[in-house]
Amino acid sequence: xxxxxxxxxxxxxxxxxxxxxxxxxxxxxxxxxxxxxxxxxxxxxxxxxxxxxxxxxxxxxxxxxxxxxxxxxxxxxxxxxxxxxxxxxxxxxxxxxxxxxxxxxxxxxx
Amino acid sequence: xxxxxxxxxxxxxxxxxxxxxxxxxxxxxxxxxxxxxxxxxxxxxxxxxxxxxxxxxxxxxxxxxxxxxxxxxxxxxxxxxxxxxxxxxxxxxxxxxxxxxxxxxxxxxxxxxxxxxxxxxxxxxxxxxxxxxxxxxxxxxxxxxxxxxxxxxxxxxxxxxxxxxxxxxxxxxxxxxxxxxxxxxxxxxxxxxxxxxxxxxxxxxxxxxxxxxxxxxxxxxxxxxxxxxxxxxxxxxxxxxxxxxxxxxxxxxxxxxxxxxxx
Numbered sequence: 001x002x003x004x005x006x007x008x009x010x011x012x013x014x015x016x017x018x019x020x021x022x023x024x025x026x027x028x029x030x031x032x033x034x035x036x037x038x039x040x041x042x043x044x045x046x047x048x049x050x051x052x053x054x055x056x057x058x059x060x061x062x063x064x065x066x067x068x069x070x071x072x073x074x075x076x077x078x079x080x081x082x083x084x085x086x087x088x089x090x091x092x093x094x095x096x097x098x099x100x101x102x103x104x105x106x107x108x109x110x
Numbered sequence: 111x112x113x114x115x116x117x118x119x120x121x122x123x124x125x126x127x128x129x130x131x132x133x134x135x136x137x138x139x140x141x142x143x144x145x146x147x148x149x150x151x152x153x154x155x156x157x158x159x160x161x162x163x164x165x166x167x168x169x170x171x172x173x174x175x176x177x178x179x180x181x182x183x184x185x186x187x188x189x190x191x192x193x194x195x196x197x198x199x200x201x202x203x204x205x206x207x208x209x210x211x212x213x214x215x216x217x218x219x220x221x222x223x224x225x226x227x228x229x230x231x232x233x234x235x236x237x238x239x240x241x242x243x244x245x246x247x248x249x250x251x252x253x254x255x256x257x258x259x260x261x262x263x264x265x266x267x268x269x270x271x272x273x274x275x276x277x278x279x280x281x282x283x284x285x286x287x288x289x290x291x292x293x294x295x296x297x298x299x300x301x302x303x304x305x306x307x308x309x310x311x312x313x314x315x316x317x318x319x320x321x322x323x324x325x326x327x328x329x330x331x332x333x334x335x336x337x338x339x340x341x342x343x344x345x346x347x348x349x350x351x352x353x354x355x356x357x358x359x360x361x362x363x364x365x366x367x368x369x370x371x372x373x
Contacts, residue, residue, distance in 0.1 A: 022222050022269075029228060053270045055224055058231035089301040090235045 003031050009106045011073070012040040017048040020056035029059035036066045036074075043102060047078030052086055064096060073109070077101050115174070116141045116273060116305035117162065122171035124157060131157045133329040135171070139322075141272075144299055144306045146316040149326035150351060158326065159277060159309045163197060164188055176272060193221045196266035200278040204250040204261060211237065211246030214265045221269060236264040240294060256287035263291070267298060274304045280312040292318050313352065317341075325351065 001024035004015045012035040020028055035042040067074035075097035087093045099105040119137035132154045139145040149155040160166050164180045173180050178191055204213045215233040218224055237246050240260040280288035292315050299306050310316055316323055317337050324334040327347050
């Protein structure tokens with residue numbers, strides 16, 4: 001996995017790529033929590049993620065919970081089919097704000 | 111079947127003492143397939159499962175899991191392989207001194223260095239998957255039989271294994287709970303592309319979840335085929351099993367007397 005953090009439309013966007021699994025999900029977790037620690041509204045872009053395991057999803061859950069505590073915006077964008085089926089299994093697709101792209105999220109924010 | 115094999119067993123022979131238990135078993139499970147192993151008591155199905163888990167060394171033959179022959183694997187190789195294997199035992203095998211969530215978390219503690227909070231979330235997510243959300247703080251003794259089976263399943267899948275082994279998922283459960291577990295097994299395969307091996311003697315469950323069924327009898331494979339192939343089989347022993355007919359054994363008088371007298 002590699003990741004990149006970009007600033008787009010007022011959000012910090014954490015772009016994760018390739019496989020997000022046990023070996024690298026701690027890195028993804030740190031990147032997501034670091035954005036939130038800086039007080040930034042944060043989106044996680046999963047467009048380029050080929051596989052995400054439960055530890056990766058747990059990092060997203062922790063990010064969302066942290067954002068709520070800090071009253072920051074949080075969400076997922078570009079969720080691939082494979083990632084979506086993992087989220088659906090634990091019914092997390094009903095929990096996360098999910099949009100097709102950063103632009104779609106910004107539009108939804110109004 | 112052209113898909114790559116997740117499990118390949120060739121010429122598996124095993125004994126308990128001098129008694130032959132498995133007699134030249136060949137067995138193949140494709141990746142993402144749900145294979146049900148069926149057979150009556152003493153057919154060798156539980157023994158086959160224990161060999162697939164690497165708990166027993168066979169007399170001869172090979173067992174390849176995810177391409178690795180476990181009869182020749184080193185301890186390190188087996189350890190690595192086990193991180194890709196989940197097992198749900200018939201009785202649950204939960205530790206009574208721990209909460210349900212702690213039980214589910216055990217493999218993560220043993221095999222990973224994830225942050226405590228991440229492990230907690232993963233364990234609770236898995237409890238949600240098996241419809242035990244909110245039960246994490248209970249002790250196993252406070253759960254019903256069906257809940258214990260589901261908690262054991264949550265623990266079996268906590269590492270997102272590629273191979274999931276399930277021993278008698280429906281045994282002792284009421285039909286509704288058993289059906290829920292069957293649905294869950296299918297959902298796990300569909301969502302996570304797991305390869306799943308289920309040992310059962312529950313026909314309804316086998317027919318519902320199986321892509322293919324392997325029927326074992328007296329240590330030999332009678333038939334490996336799709337649900338329809340098994341239903342249509344003209345093999346008398348397969349039909350005995352499907353129709354719950356007691357088997358009629360021919361008695362070898364000499365052998366019988368030897369067993370009784372020990373001579």
